[in-house]
Amino acid sequence: MRREAFAFVRDFAVAPPSELRVDRHYLLCASRGALRLEAHGKSWVLPPARAALIAAGEPIQVAIAQPVTTSSVLFDPAFAPEPAVPLTVFDLSPLARALVSECVAWPDGAEPLPPYARSVFGALVAVVWRLAQHPSPVTVPAGQSPELRRALALTYERLAEDVRFEDIADDVGLVPRSLARRFEDECAMTWRAVLRRMRVLRAIEELAAGEDSVTTIAHTVGYTSLSAFNAAFRELTGRTPTQYRATFRP
Template sequence: MTATEAQVVARVFEPAPAQRFQMPCHYLLHAEQGALLLEAGGLRWTLPPARAALVAADEPVLVSLPQRVVACSALFSPSFVSDPPTPLSVFDMSPLGRELLKALRGVDGHETLDSHATALFRALAEVAWALSRTPSPAVMPVARSPQLRRALALMEARLDQDQGFEALAAEVALSPRSLARRFSGEMALTWRQALRRLRMVRAVELLAQDGLSITEVGMSVGYASLSAFNAAFRDFAGQTPSDYRASFRS
């Protein structure tokens, strides 16, 4: 088997604005450190180390780097593997998937792969294809108007605070009625639904890190009690924060 049929690309990327990303191969996009922002089809995902994206060959996406990222991603030729179940899926990366990426990290992309590396790449593809069938719910619709983008940025910066809709509308120079129409028209969400989604997306990102306890994660995204955070997260993700954190750790 030749290395062009499958390879792992590991490199450091400095912060960069959104750029169109389209590959002639299937691409498993994963960050070992930092977080990527991925946008496609009017939706936006954050990719911390606990999450990955499987992008089918020739599928266009926008990728931005708000911070320094250490990426470790895999490329698969369409002749080597079957097509992914969907053109794009973002999902929680399993410990097995991360270990397979690490095991293949040192493989030279210009050398012919031996049988061991070939078997590992096939195993990685099996894992990634299976995981892609259960996409992460931590996704946000993309706002189109500058006023709504500004409103979302303000909301995201204040997730740990009590937020008022009328005050937010005044800050972005819209009436509450006009802002409510922007939320429903551009995102198909109410303001409260968008705020809750932002809090859950941030919680997913924080749970992937080791620095905060689950109670601290809940408080940092605006929940005054662990029970309230547990209930909201279970309703959003289908499992408790502690179960979610355990699911992507060895």
């Protein structure tokens, strides 16, 4: 008999993308650093105070660009309902954070959970499944065709530069009009909109990585104007960079 649910905290070093697939519903939370997740043609960044809810058996790509500490809670599908979608990234509430911290007292084991533990894990399910109804809007398309995936990779590599769409198209061997059509067809957004999202996601990673000033981070991700950076960041996250970083800490 396997335990209905269990939790653990773990430190991870920098690592390239690898596939994660488990036979339980998986709540993955970062408490230090940030993870990159990819599934179903989209990419997310998972910094502190955010969580990913992954359905049992769902394969996702996980990359670790900086040292990270995670808290993980795994639920038997017989104990927790099927998530509404295979992967959701969302903000953790203070109550959810407290429940995750409490659940860590019960790691994996063969014996059933005691009644109090079952109630704590059950409360976490109720809270998290409700929070997952409001997913993070900060996603970046991963692309399908080799040309578009290459264009996305080149764009990401050049975030700090004055990157030009025409140069990206030339480097992937397409005329700008053809590449623009690929972005519309595969991403349902323009290259410029993808670039803005990439810069915000990279900024989130930088905010989670240390104490660099917001101005320094703005320049790191390619903005020469702090006001433009703040406006783009707030448009996607609903917060300024300073407000967003403040949510990383309880």
